[in-house]
Ligand SMILES: Nc1ncnc2c1ncn2[C@@H]1O[C@H](COP(=O)(O)OP(=O)(O)O)[C@@H](O)[C@H]1O
């Protein structure tokens with residue numbers, strides 16, 4: 276039984292058919308690279324799994340159970356965390372506030388409850404440390420570099436023990452040094468038994484950390500191969516359409 | 522990527538991370554309320570030298586009581602503005618809630634019923650504003666402009682265009698609440714002080730406050746984080762309406778009478794007070810102390826002009842001028858930041 280199983284997922288935005296009959300399985304502890312040209316439907320697929328919107332048709336199964344996500348929290352409660360391509364951060368809040376956004380830590384006394392700033396600063400500082408990022412919990416996101424913002428977005432997924440982490444282009448906006456950190460993080464997630472879907476344009480990233488690569492072209496899945504059984508050249512051909520199918 | 526650009530990337534990261542942590546005071550002097558507060562002190566010092574009557578108890582009492590009403594409403598308005606919204610209906614809502622409170626007490630009900638009717642009416646109007654804005658995704662400007670007209674009109678209808686000056690069995694208590702003072706401080710000022718403290722706590726320590734600020738920063742991100750954006754947005758308009766209702770209740774008690782013209786054009790002063798106090802019309806910024814400070818500066822200037830013998834007809838000119846200046850200042854500061 277797979278951790279995540281997608282069956283014949285299709286998604287239409289009005290006349291645009293963003294996804295057509297996509298099947299996908301992800302096992303525990305597996306890292307799957309999801310590749311494809313701009314507009315191929317990668318982000319759309321991730322957002323469906325993360326509960327942003329439902330598929331037009333098709334089925335999602337988590338550990339064999341069929342699920343329907345009405346909103347992102349439903350997916351989160353099923354152990355799915357996502358790092359959005361545009362990072363989805365509040366620029367006006369601190370790093371720690373963003374990490375805990377929507378699930379703030381609270382203290383309480385009788386009926387009163389208030390934000391536990393210190394605990395949130397400490398915990399997010401810890402997570403940034405684990406991610407080997409110098410991002411500081413008290414800094415406001417507006418003043419941060421691309422890499423630091425990325426660390427904040429990734430740190431959000433570390434609050435729970437997710438079964439599956441979706442990363443949409445996590446290395447698109449950051450420096451080479453920071454890419455190495457993100458890749459190291461993905462390896463650590465794998466070692467800890469978490470599954471990862473890595474959406475990326477960067478061939479070396481996918482070949483460095485993923486076990487399998489899936490290629491989307493114009494909303495259809497055109498390949499699903501073990502990394503060991505393919506090559507960057509073949510994947511490039513599949514993405515561009517030079518190779519029809521594999 | 523070349524080695525050089527890679528290195529400079531890393532250096533930029535370093536330089537950003539090496540920024541020293543700010544102390545509380547350093548953080549405070551970067552905020553608008555701090556500078557406006559200095560301006561208030563400066564004007565106060567100058568006025569106390571050039572004008573005899575300025576520092577008299579009588580004048581101080583007037584200044585503080587006058588600005589309390591605007592300050593109370595600006596606290597609610599700041600919450601709305603923090604979500605990048607606007608509430609133009611607060612002035613009309615004062616008229617409506619003031620009339621409702623008056624009618625209920627005139628009919629012989631006690632002050633508690635008057636207060637509940639006043640706040641209940643405010644809550645209903647706030648809910649209507651909020652639902653139209655949050656769920657039907659209408660522009661706050663349009664919804665609350667429409668409400669500005671409708672609330673005033675209903676106030677005229679239910680009051681039958683008559684003044685109300687009899688407030689039933691609790692008339693004395695009612696007039697004491699709005700018009701008298703405790704320990705030398707006018708009651709509405711006490712209300713403002715308490716509410717400012719409450720909002721200070723709310724913005725700093727409550728989950729609701731955190732979520733409102735998040736919505737103002739990036740509503741999309743807030744939504745994706747599981748924050749009930751629509752419900753929170755409605756609550757913000759309800760808070761603004763309740764503040765207007767409370768201000769009306771106190772003001773009617775102070776005047777000892779109410780007509781349906783109560784609060785006419787006050788929305789301008791309230792928005793100006795919020796913005797001068799540091800609320801950013803683009804959303805995401807709010808200070809509890811900004812509301813009383815913004816309202817305080819405006820009242821101080823109004824009072825100074827009056828004492829300087831300048832025609833009262835100039836008052837609104839200066840309110841408008843300061844509103845524009847505050848927004849201009851904010852934009853200049855933003856440009857500096859980028
Ligand atoms: N919310 C939306 N409304 C309408 N069209 C959309 C929406 N999201 C994505 N699309 C369209 O769906 C297609 C796939 O987009 P996307 O999944 O973002 O591609 P990718 O992430 O692979 O670059 C594109 O043609 C895009 O324009």
Ligand SMILES: [Mg+2]
Pocket residue numbers: 317318319360443
């Ligand atoms: Mg995308």
